Amino acid sequence: MTDQEREPMTYQHICTSSHCDCGISRRDWLRIAAISGVAATPLLRAGDALAQKFKGDDVPVRIGYLAITDATPFFVAHSRKLFEAEGLQAEKPRLFRSWAQLIEAFIAGQVNVVHLLSPTTLSVRYGSKFGAKVVAWNHMSGSAITVAPNINSVADLAGTTFAIPFWYSIHNILIQQVLRKNGLTPVSKPKGTALGAKEVNLVIVPPAEMVAALASKSVSGFIVADPFNAMAETLGVGKVARFLGDIWKDHACCLVTLSERDIAERPEWAQRVTTALVKAQLWTRDHMGETAELMSKDGANKYTPHPLPVLQKVFDLKDFEQYRAKGVLQHPEWNQRRIDFQPYPFPSYTQELVKAMQGTMMEGNVDFIRELDPAFAAKDLVDDRFVKQALSQVGGLKAFGHADDFSRKEVIAA
Numbered sequence: 001m002t003d004q005e006r007e008p009m010t011y012q013h014i015c016t017s018s019h020c021d022c023g024i025s026r027r028d029w030l031r032i033a034a035i036s037g038v039a040a041t042p043l044l045r046a047g048d049a050l051a052q053k054f055k056g057d058d059v060p061v062r063i064g065y066l067a068i069t070d071a072t073p074f075f076v077a078h079s080r081k082l083f084e085a086e087g088l089q090a091e092k093p094r095l096f097r098s099w100a101q102l103i104e105a106f107i108a109g110q111v112n113v114v115h116l117l118s119p120t121t122l123s124v125r126y127g128s129k130f131g132a133k134v135v136a137w138n139h140m141s142g143s144a145i146t147v148a149p150n151i152n153s154v155a156d157l158a159g160t161t162f163a164i165p166f167w168y169s170i171h172n173i174l175i176q177q178v179l180r181k182n183g184l185t186p187v188s189k190p191k192g193t194a195l196g197a198k199e200v201n202l203v204i205v206p207p208a209e210m211v212a213a214l215a216s217k218s219v220s221g222f223i224v225a226d227p228f229n230a231m232a233e234t235l236g237v238g239k240v241a242r243f244l245g246d247i248w249k250d251h252a253c254c255l256v257t258l259s260e261r262d263i264a265e266r267p268e269w270a271q272r273v274t275t276a277l278v279k280a281q282l283w284t285r286d287h288m289g290e291t292a293e294l295m296s297k298d299g300a301n302k303y304t305p306h307p308l309p310v311l312q313k314v315f316d317l318k319d320f321e322q323y324r325a326k327g328v329l330q331h332p333e334w335n336q337r338r339i340d341f342q343p344y345p346f347p348s349y350t351q352e353l354v355k356a357m358q359g360t361m362m363e364g365n366v367d368f369i370r371e372l373d374p375a376f377a378a379k380d381l382v383d384d385r386f387v388k389q390a391l392s393q394v395g396g397l398k399a400f401g402h403a404d405d406f407s408r409k410e411v412i413a414a
Contacts, residue, residue, distance in 0.1 A: 059112065063114070064110070065096065068227070069314055070142060073139065073280040073341065075294060082280050107130050109259075113273055117253065118170055118252050131260030132259065135263075136277060136344070136387040137344065138252070139252070141340055142253055143224060143225045144224075144338075145221060146232045154182040156220075157184065158184055159195050161201045162200050163203055163214075165205070167363050170251060172361075172362065179200050184198050184200050185198055185199050186361055187202070207224045210222040211228060211231045211235065230310045234310050234313060240323065242330070247414055248411070248412045249331070249334050249336070274343075274386035281342070282341070285340070289312070289315065292314070315338075320338045330413070343387050343391070343400075344388075347378040350381060351375060352410040354369070
């Protein structure tokens with residue numbers, strides 16, 4: 001055992017590995033924005049060359065992921081050999097430092113199954129103009145607003161700095177809605193710039209650094225995927241003020257994304273991949289404790305650098321009940337879990353997502369979003385053939401506790 005392993009768990013020692021920088025810096029965003037047109041050509045050629053090495057369904061499943069609970073179905077499917085059960089070969093999932101690195105590897109064909117933030121899938125397809133296709137949702141909910149111990153209401157965030165993981169994220173969309181509903185104005189100002197009495201300055205902070213930023217009082221709070229909210233709670237440096245599943249009912253955060261090239265050339269492969277992930281989601285819903293164990297840094301595959309107690313807090317259904325008693329949940333009648341799983345990509349969600357992004361402050365080139373038709377995006381971004389077929393094998397949406405209906409009405413209550 002190393003000296004570091006003997007040391008007690010503090011925020012400085014949680015998820016500070018260079019392999020868990022799952023936010024997007026300005027430099028990373030510029031890299032993503034550059035992946036289009038001529039700039040994408042070398043990556044596309046590399047992907048084409050790699051694809052030609054395999055025939056039909058012989059191509060192995062090469063998963064790329066970031067170390068957040070959003071990637072859970074990938075870990076479960078790999079650990080439980082669900083890809084092999086569908087007749088596929090699967091390599092050990094590959095961990096990336098940032099979304100930019102993951103996207104570049106995806107375009108180059110180094111990985112062929114990835115999870116991307118739902119707004120980021122729109123950016124990759126319509127901003128970067130790469131043929132990314134959403135084939136399923138990866139999970140529902142799984143994120144929260146965490147604030148410093150002295151913050152007791154949204155109004156207390158006035159005049160402070162607040163951390164988000166990326167401009168193109170459900171987190172940015174929903175925190176801005178929450179702030180505006182409470183009479184506050186989200187802004188993006190350089191460090192040291194004076195803030196108005198009702199302004200909240202939004203800054204990009206990698207999730208792996210958010211807990212330390214909150215503990216050092218560099219930020220008044222953050223909004224991000226777990227397990228970083230659970231880390232702050234476990235260490236006593238922050239408290240959950242609101243779960244995002246309590247704001248946008250049954251929303252998706254990250255989506256299973258394949259390339260159009262693989263779908264066109266290997267539709268049966270795409271089907272088998274999707275089926276394995278649907279079965280992984282279904283297993284996870286009934287084995288939350290085991291899921292936390294296999295994902296932890298002490299698990300056999302060490303999929304994430306996170307300690308088991310932190311992950312248990314995310315996946316423990318009984319632990320989640322405490323938030324009802326504390327009044328954190330404003331909509332307990334929704335019967336949300338802290339994180340949940342359901343694979344069908346509802347068209348209404350994609351449409352509402354595009355509309356929400358069009359009314360959200362974001363940095364970078366946002367022209368493609370302003371011009372994007374929500375109904376078109378819902379049909380063009382998503383290919384739901386494979387997930388529908390997979391669901392038919394496991395009992396439909398009813399197996400996930402939902403009405404067996406591929407349409408729904410979006411419910412948002414900021």
